[in-house]
Amino acid sequence: MQFLFRYANPHYFMRLSGAVLPFTAIATALCLGAGLYLSFSVPPDYQQGTTVTLLFIHVPADVVAELAYGAIAVCSLLSLVWRHPLSDTAARAAAPLGALFTALGLITGALWGKPMWGTYWVWDARLTSFLLLLFIYFGYMALWNAIEDETRAARLAAILALVGVVNIPIIKFSVDWWSTLHQGESIVSGKIAPVYLWPLLLMMLGYVLLFLTLWMIRIRTAILERRARNLMQAGTR
Amino acid sequence: MNFDMGSYSVYIWPAYGVSALALAGVTLWTLVAWRRAKARLAALESAQGPTAQKS
Numbered sequence: 001m002q003f004l005f006r007y008a009n010p011h012y013f014m015r016l017s018g019a020v021l022p023f024t025a026i027a028t029a030l031c032l033g034a035g036l037y038l039s040f041s042v043p044p045d046y047q048q049g050t051t052v053t054l055l056f057i058h059v060p061a062d063v064v065a066e067l068a069y070g071a072i073a074v075c076s077l078l079s080l081v082w083r084h085p086l087s088d089t090a091a092r093a094a095a096p097l098g099a100l101f102t103a104l105g106l107i108t109g110a111l112w113g114k115p116m117w118g119t120y121w122v123w124d125a126r127l128t129s130f131l132l133l134l135f136i137y138f139g140y141m142a143l144w145n146a147i148e149d150e151t152r153a154a155r156l157a158a159i160l161a162l163v164g165v166v167n168i169p170i171i172k173f174s175v176d177w178w179s180t181l182h183q184g185e186s187i188v189s190g191k192i193a194p195v196y197l198w199p200l201l202l203m204m205l206g207y208v209l210l211f212l213t214l215w216m217i218r219i220r221t222a223i224l225e226r227r228a229r230n231l232m233q234a235g236t237r
Numbered sequence: 238m239n240f241d242m243g244s245y246s247v248y249i250w251p252a253y254g255v256s257a258l259a260l261a262g263v264t265l266w267t268l269v270a271w272r273r274a275k276a277r278l279a280a281l282e283s284a285q286g287p288t289a290q291k292s
Contacts, residue, residue: 040238050242053249057256100263104256111252115245210260214267221267224274231281 009086010223017216024213031206038199045196054112056199060207061104065133066168068098068211072140073165076158086219088154089226091161092144093218097211099137106130117181125174126182129167136164 035056045052075091078084109127110120121127140160147153175184186192192200242249 037238040240050245051249053242054252057253061256097263100259104259107255108252111248115248210264214263217267217271221271221274224271224278228274228278228281231278231285235281235285 009084010089010226013086014220014223017220021213021216024209024216028206028209028213031202031209035199035202035206038202042195042199048116051112051115052196054108055196056203058105058108058112059200060204061101061108062130063204064207064211065098065102065105065130066171067208068094068101068215069133069137069161069164069168071215072098072161073168076161079154079158080162086223088150088158089222090215090219091158092154093222094215095137095141095144097214097218099134099141101207101211102130102134102137106134113181122181124180124182125178126171126180129171129174132167133171136160136167140164 039053039056042052044050071094072091075087075094078087079091106127109130113122114120140157143157143160144153147156174180175182187197187200
């Protein structure tokens with residue numbers, strides 16, 4: 001019975017993700033295509049000029065960076081509390097993607113900061129807490145690689161991921177709590193002009209779908225690698 | 238569509254370039270890893286014969 005529970009889930013995931021993947025891949029391409037088209041059709045902003053175009057790749061990268069961390073945190077909780085066998089694999093598979101999107105957020109942010117603020121970087125709360133997110137990703141991945149016993153590595157990595165969750169609201173509210181050069185939230189509050197909102201939403205959706213697609217493929221890859229390892233072990237026994 | 242970013246081109250195009258390269262790169266890397274894992278498992282399964290237990 002235990003055996004069935006352990007292996008039923010990866011099988012189920014392979015079936016489900018195999019069916020869903022073509023659709024998320026096509027939807028990703030459509031959203032990014034339409035999003036890019038609209039991104040280069042907007043008029044210059046009255047304050048920021050043409051650099052408003054950076055909004056459409058900067059904010060989506062940041063959103064996915066935090067979303068990926070949230071996904072890791074949820075999977076880590078599932079792993080610690082319910083010992084769901086697939087959740088460690090899923091959490092580990094999301095980390096490099098999250099780190100990449102975090103790096104993209106930092107790079108596009110720096111390239112936006114220079115023309116608008118006069119500097120690539122300031123050590124204010126938003127930028128520093130976002131840089132910390134990148135280091136948490138690195139620490140999380142390093143911890144996985146440092147411990148050979150996979151069960152122990154999974155437990156410790158899950159604990160680290162859950163501790164790191166405190167950084168997420170700090171990033172979110174840093175622009176409200178501390179003085180900063182970074183502009184405040186403008187989507188939910190409706191302050192952003194509709195002409196910029198639509199390309200931004202499409203690009204955000206495209207980035208999120210791209211993350212989900214790549215994440216699913218990475219989990220599938222990890223499942224096959226585990227099967228191969230099990231076969232190798234069975235063969236040598 | 239308008240690709241003339243004026244004097245801000247030096248900031249905007251590198252940002253788009255890095256993003257496009259990184260996202261295309263990670264997509265390629267993910268697909269290559271998937272194909273490799275699939276091929277390796279298939280090779281192992283055929284080497285162990287049809288009686289090999291699926292895990």
